[in-house]
Amino acid sequence: MRRVIGFSVAVLLAAVPAGAVEKGEEVEVTSGAVTALSCALAARESGKLDGITACPLAEAQKEIVVVDVAEMQIYRISSRKVFRFELEKAFGGGSIDFTGKVVKLDKKTGVATVDVEEYTVARKPKPGAFKGCL
Numbered sequence: 001m002r003r004v005i006g007f008s009v010a011v012l013l014a015a016v017p018a019g020a021v022e023k024g025e026e027v028e029v030t031s032g033a034v035t036a037l038s039c040a041l042a043a044r045e046s047g048k049l050d051g052i053t054a055c056p057l058a059e060a061q062k063e064i065v066v067v068d069v070a071e072m073q074i075y076r077i078s079s080r081k082v083f084r085f086e087l088e089k090a091f092g093g094g095s096i097d098f099t100g101k102v103v104k105l106d107k108k109t110g111v112a113t114v115d116v117e118e119y120t121v122a123r124k125p126k127p128g129a130f131k132g133c134l
Helices: 001-017 037-044 083-088
Strands: 025-036 064-068 073-077 095-105 112-122
Touching: 001 073, 025 037, 025 073, 025 112, 037 064, 064 083, 073 095, 083 095, 083 112
Parallel strands: 073 112
Antiparallel strands: 025 064, 025 095, 064 073, 095 112
16 A cells, blocks of 8 residues: 555656746746757756756757756746847856746646746856856
């Protein structure tokens, strides 16, 4: 009986993404990684975060999303305030800080769509740029 209960709990935990959000909820993301949806879903499934920044540029043509690495939550950004070209500048190594409200939730993938109120985009560093402290 314990095995059945343990298995049921494990299946339930795997079905609900960590840090799941609900429609209408206010969210605040600090240093959200900008990547493609396919790479974000693969990283969440495998637990390996290196695929987020090493995502091929061809995948960005389909859909760009933001991953809150601390919560392992994936967000689509509505284009009301944040333009695609701003996200493209941060793709593959840059980040975005934003606050907003969840307006839609894809039940199948657990990806939330957010209307952003305030945001700041940090561009991807140029190759060879200084990336640490002394």
